[in-house]
Amino acid sequence: MKETMILKVSDFAFEEKLKILAKMLAEGKTVAFPTETVYGLGANALDESAISQIYAAKGRPSDNPLIVHIADLEMLEVLVSEIKPYAKALMAAFWPGPIAFIFKKCDRVPTSVTGGLDTVAVRMPDHEVARALIRLSGVPVAAPSANLSGKPSPTLGRFVAEDLFGRVDCIIDGGAVSVGLESTVLDVTGEIPVILRPGKITKEAISEVVGACDVDAATESLSEVTMVAKSPGMKYKHYAPNATLHVYLGDAMGVVKAMYEKTEAAIRANQKVALFVVDEEWCVLEKLFENTLSKADFDKHVVVFSQGSIKALDRYASQLFRDLRDADAHGCDLILARGVEAEGIGKALMNRLIKASEGSVFKI
Ligand code: TXA
Numbered sequence: 001m002k003e004t005m006i007l008k009v010s011d012f013a014f015e016e017k018l019k020i021l022a023k024m025l026a027e028g029k030t031v032a033f034p035t036e037t038v039y040g041l042g043a044n045a046l047d048e049s050a051i052s053q054i055y056a057a058k059g060r061p062s063d064n065p066l067i068v069h070i071a072d073l074e075m076l077e078v079l080v081s082e083i084k085p086y087a088k089a090l091m092a093a094f095w096p097g098p099i100a101f102i103f104k105k106c107d108r109v110p111t112s113v114t115g116g117l118d119t120v121a122v123r124m125p126d127h128e129v130a131r132a133l134i135r136l137s138g139v140p141v142a143a144p145s146a147n148l149s150g151k152p153s154p155t156l157g158r159f160v161a162e163d164l165f166g167r168v169d170c171i172i173d174g175g176a177v178s179v180g181l182e183s184t185v186l187d188v189t190g191e192i193p194v195i196l197r198p199g200k201i202t203k204e205a206i207s208e209v210v211g212a213c214d215v216d217a218a219t220e221s222l223s224e225v226t227m228v229a230k231s232p233g234m235k236y237k238h239y240a241p242n243a244t245l246h247v248y249l250g251d252a253m254g255v256v257k258a259m260y261e262k263t264e265a266a267i268r269a270n271q272k273v274a275l276f277v278v279d280e281e282w283c284v285l286e287k288l289f290e291n292t293l294s295k296a297d298f299d300k301h302v303v304v305f306s307q308g309s310i311k312a313l314d315r316y317a318s319q320l321f322r323d324l325r326d327a328d329a330h331g332c333d334l335i336l337a338r339g340v341e342a343e344g345i346g347k348a349l350m351n352r353l354i355k356a357s358e359g360s361v362f363k364i
């Protein structure tokens, strides 16, 4: 059991304390920190024993490689051995930001960081605290999402503490993150870029900069459990809540009806249900419940998580992981979530919903 220090960005003399944490990080300690996507659990990427503490703290299989975070382009030089011209254009367009690039690695990068691969994932986060921490530490920082392996990625400092208190040296609590889904992972070692994990930076946005972009087939399929995954993270069960999660796709009336019927059946079985609903459909669903259920029964059995408009999915994306955890905290047996069209951020959102539901997606 470690003695975990928690530092809040609102704490007295935050900048001074951040310097101390950065020094600890450089010297081999584990420090969890906020980024714009999700919280990361950082360790010095060039220090094998620090890296092993990340895997131990998370309970993560050590063949699943880590993303290395940098504060500036100078740090890239010790990490990668080749950068294609089109990758330079993508870095200029999207860094700092929610995209990790896969490059051929340098010998300096320990294979424990890369899960034995000859490539390394690198990201420059668009978050002041994250970049200040990395800059002050003076070393590249390997950081997977700061959750216990198999839990949803943490989007609030308190979720990091829930999972990792006593398992890491420090946690920096910077409140809620903005994007809420992990970065796009893009392989830039080939002729054209290939998306291995969808995120906020979309295929369309990448194509606009460099003319072409492929998407690895595994990110598209309902069953991402594949033995020959290019990105090792794809083959692990991820983001799964304790509750059973069902996802509904289709036209509004069909989805409303399916959610209503499933909720009703669950209530009859004395279960507690979390509903992840969009505004356009909740107004209809709410009326159905009002007409058929007493308020006492509704309050006892149903928890509603409003996801805003189906036409503006940034909010749903930023809340998904928080709401999955909160549904569990409410003791829900079942989560019924609105599926979304795989367009823009909807693609990353749907990818996470598919994983969290282990493929329980119902097309109405
Ligand atoms: O937004 C993010 O990327 C967050 C924050 C903390 O930056 N980090 C994150 O890390 O999501 P993690 O470890 O949870 O996910 C890293 C993903 C995994 O799916 C892993 O398999 C993939 O990136 N990856 C890492 N290195 C790779 C490599 N060399 N080749 C292919 N995939 C790689």
Ligand code: MG
Binding pocket: 144, 145, 153
């Ligand atoms: Mg993760």
